[in-house]
Amino acid sequence: EAGSGSxxxxxxxxxxxxxxxxxxxxxxxxxxxxSGKSDLSSGKIEILTPDNGGNSDGFSGDINVSxxxxxxxxxxxxxxxxxxxLDGSGDVTLESGYAHEGDTGSVEIRVGESYLGxxxxxxxxxxxxxxxxxxxxxxxxGQGGTAQPGGDLYLLxxxxxxxxxxxxxxxxxxYSEDESGMLVLKTANEGTNAVIPDVGDISISTGTGxxxxxxxxxxxxxxxxxxxxxxxxxxxxxxxxxxxGPLSLQGGTxxxxxxxxxxxxxxxxxxxxGSLFLFGGDATxxxxxxSxxxxxxxxxxxxxxxxxxxxxxxxDADSASGDVTISTGASTMGDTGTLSVISGxxxxxxxxxxxxxxxxxxxxxxxxxxxxxxxxxxxxxxxxVQAGSSTSTNGGAVSIIGGxxxxxxxxxxxxxxxxxxxNGGSISIVSGTGASTNSGDLVMKxxxxxxxxxxxxxxxxxxxxxxxxxxxxxxxxxxxxxxxxSGDLTxxxxxxxxxxxxxxxxxxxxxxxxxxxxxxxxxxxxxxxGGNIYLRPGLATNGGSTYFVNPSxxxxxxxxxxxxxxxxxxxxxxxxxxxxxxxxxxxxxxxxATSGISMGDSYVYDFETGSGTIGxxxxxxxxxxxxxMTGVVTSETTNLASSAAETIKIW
Numbered sequence: 117e118a119g120s121g122s123x124x125x126x127x128x129x130x131x132x133x134x135x136x137x138x139x140x141x142x143x144x145x146x147x148x149x150x151s152g153k154s155d156l157s158s159g160k161i162e163i164l165t166p167d168n169g170g171n172s173d174g175f176s177g178d179i180n181v182s183x184x185x186x187x188x189x190x191x192x193x194x195x196x197x198x199x200x201x202l203d204g205s206g207d208v209t210l211e212s213g214y215a216h217e218g219d220t221g222s223v224e225i226r227v228g229e230s231y232l233g234x235x236x237x238x239x240x241x242x243x244x245x246x247x248x249x250x251x252x253x254x255x256x257x258g259q260g261g262t263a264q265p266g267g268d269l270y271l272l273x274x275x276x277x278x279x280x281x282x283x284x285x286x287x288x289x290x291y292s293e294d295e296s297g298m299l300v301l302k303t304a305n306e307g308t309n310a311v312i313p314d315v316g317d318i319s320i321s322t323g324t325g326x327x328x329x330x331x332x333x334x335x336x337x338x339x340x341x342x343x344x345x346x347x348x349x350x351x352x353x354x355x356x357x358x359x360x361g362p363l364s365l366q367g368g369t370x371x372x373x374x375x376x377x378x379x380x381x382x383x384x385x386x387x388x389x390g391s392l393f394l395f396g397g398d399a400t401x402x403x404x405x406x407s408x409x410x411x412x413x414x415x416x417x418x419x420x421x422x423x424x425x426x427x428x429x430x431x432d433a434d435s436a437s438g439d440v441t442i443s444t445g446a447s448t449m450g451d452t453g454t455l456s457v458i459s460g461x462x463x464x465x466x467x468x469x470x471x472x473x474x475x476x477x478x479x480x481x482x483x484x485x486x487x488x489x490x491x492x493x494x495x496x497x498x499x500x501v502q503a504g505s506s507t508s509t510n511g512g513a514v515s516i517i518g519g520x521x522x523x524x525x526x527x528x529x530x531x532x533x534x535x536x537x538x539n540g541g542s543i544s545i546v547s548g549t550g551a552s553t554n555s556g557d558l559v560m561k562x563x564x565x566x567x568x569x570x571x572x573x574x575x576x577x578x579x580x581x582x583x584x585x586x587x588x589x590x591x592x593x594x595x596x597x598x599x600x601x602s603g604d605l606t607x608x609x610x611x612x613x614x615x616x617x618x619x620x621x622x623x624x625x626x627x628x629x630x631x632x633x634x635x636x637x638x639x640x641x642x643x644x645x646g647g648n649i650y651l652r653p654g655l656a657t658n659g660g661s662t663y664f665v666n667p668s669x670x671x672x673x674x675x676x677x678x679x680x681x682x683x684x685x686x687x688x689x690x691x692x693x694x695x696x697x698x699x700x701x702x703x704x705x706x707x708x709a710t711s712g713i714s715m716g717d718s719y720v721y722d723f724e725t726g727s728g729t730i731g732x733x734x735x736x737x738x739x740x741x742x743x744x745m746t747g748v749v750t751s752e753t754t755n756l757a758s759s760a761a762e763t764i765k766i767w
Contacts, residue, residue, distance in 0.1 A: 130147060131147070132144060132145030132146055132147045133145035149161055163179060164179070165177030165178070165179060181194060182194075196208060210223055210225075211223065225238065226238075240253050240255065241253065250290070255269060256269065257269040271285050272285075273285050287299060287301075301318065302318070303315055303316035303317070303318060304316065315353070320334060321334075322334060331368070336348065336350075345383075350363065351363065360397065365378050365380070366378065375413065380392065394408055395408075396408045410422065410424075424440065424442075425440065426438035426439070426440055442455065443455070452489075457469055466504070471484060472484075481519065486499055487499075496533065501514055501516075502514070511548070516528060530543055531543075545558065546558075560574065561574065562574060576589060576591075577589065586625075591605065592605065593605050607620055608620075617654070622635060637649055653677070659677060659678055660677075661675045661676060661677035661680075662675060662676040662677070663675045664683075671685075672685075673685050673686050674686065674689075723744070723746045724744040724746070725744055725746045725747050726743060726744030726746075726747040727747045727748040727749075727750070728740050728741070728747070728748075728749065728750070729750040729751075729752060730749065730750065730751055730752045737752065
């Protein structure tokens with residue numbers, strides 16, 4: 117025990133003896149502090165400084181445990197450990213003292229600095245076990261006081277003040293022959309005192325850069341294995357009574373260059389690549405399921421593009437690129453969702469919408485099918501293809517064009533839908549209305565022929581009926597206005613170069629049991645002058661004629677031309693009228709018949725009359741030229757004897 121002093125108490129030194137000799141293997145004396153032993157417990161060793169005398173400016177004494185300085189070799193180690201025991205070894209506690217009003221002292225475990233060598237490591241290792249789990253290592257911030265936060269926990273890599281890389285922080289679980297340990301990074305559960313207690317945040321971020329360097333990367337990945345690789349799940353929190361937490365993946369912003377990209381990519385596979393799924397959240401008891409919005413970024417000039425496509429096909433002979441399917445979900449009770457493909461509005465030109473299949477090398481080009489949904493109880497869905505309207509110029513055009521082909525061009529087919537129990541669907545092709553001017557034209561024609569072919573046919577026909585009537589075909593111009601004419605209707609075949617002009621055939625249907633159809637040519641009615649009907653043969657050196665064809669034999673039995681009305685092949689021709697029939701000629705009219713001309717029993721009148729004497733004037737004896745149908749004939753013999761005869765020949 118050292119002595120007391122008025123200012124400073126006496127010191128107490130416990131020193132082991134020095135080794136006077138020098139050289140290898142020479143050691144100074146050891147200093148051993150050992151308590152006494154007993155059958156129950158060994159004695160305690162306490163190294164402490166006494167309390168201060170109560171002066172507010174004072175402090176209790178320090179305790180320094182240090183090995184000596186060694187300038188040429190290694191300094192000594194310090195080992196603090198409890199002894200071995202059968203039931204359980206003792207604890208080791210490093211703790212600063214309690215402070216009533218001021219701050220408590222810090223506990224700092226630091227590895228010494230090295231000038232030319234590597235600094236030593238700092239290890240906190242839980243205890244090793246033979247048959248039980250290894251000991252836990254806990255590093256925790258201190259508990260906070262009333263209404264104060266708990267102490268923070270900092271894991272800091274070492275600084276590098278000389279322009280190299282700062283120290284890394286590695287969190288790695290323990291190795292095992294069966295399964296490596298789990299790494300859990302989480303905040304504590306919510307408390308119970310606050311009105312709406314919050315759970316703490318987790319923030320993982322690289323440091324900021326204020327000069328010309330690059331930002332650090334953050335990589336979250338699953339390690340490679342031989343069999344099935346582990347999953348990577350990033351999920352926001354669930355909520356019992358309010359909205360679930362949002363999940364945001366956002367690329368970094370840039371003040372001078374491009375914003376950062378966001379890439380979500382499934383893994384490659386030897387047989388099948390990994391799938392990528394985007395699901396909106398389910399609504400278990402609400403109205404709407406979660407939406408999925410894929411939207412490109414905004415810009416002061418042009419917004420970003422949005423591309424949805426599959427990758428190119430492989431190099432194998434039977435490889436193909438993947439399908440793209442965009443569809444709304446099915447519904448068992450209500451309506452299914454609408455699918456809309458719309459380009460945005462614009463004060464200048466609105467963007468177009470292009471739906472096109474890819475070109476094909478040796479196979480068939482891809483097909484585009486637009487089909488609306490069917491219905492088991494009401495009308496099927498409609499398909500509307502409508503060009504945009506304009507308030508200042510022309511409305512947009514709608515073009516449906518079959519594809520060009522090295523052989524035949526592609527066919528375009530418009531079919532109305534079938535009706536199982538009712539009528540089939542109609543097809544209406546109507547030009548647009550002109551509010552103050554003309555309505556639009558309707559042109560139906562085939563394209564011009566090539567250098568050595570013929571132009572295509574145009575066929576307008578109604579369908580065949582099994583038991584009922586077939587449909588009528590009506591071609592008519594519209595009604596004229598109160599002061600205008602109705603439109604003309606023209607049926608004409610095209611002109612021919614060196615061949616024959618095209619024929620026009622108007623044929624009505626035949627009937628196996630009833631009457632054949634009629635043909636009616638009717639000019640228009642009017643208050644003043646009714647319309648005319650003109651039958652005009654074609655103009656040529658030998659003018660065309662109008663022929664009448666026998667329906668049984670197909671041969672001509674009569675014709676009307678500009679010079680002849682000839683029905684000579686008929687056994688009889690009848691011209692009858694309820695009123696009068698007038699035949700007139702500005703020159704000579706000749707009536708001839710091989711067997712004679714019969715007037716029947718009809719009264720004949722208004723004949724031309726004349727008179728003459730036989731054998732006088734230009735007449736020779738016994739003859740008379742009269743040139744009339746009726747008249748008076750005077751004999752040249754004034755007295756004809758009884759029983760005498762006179763022969764008279766009249767011209």
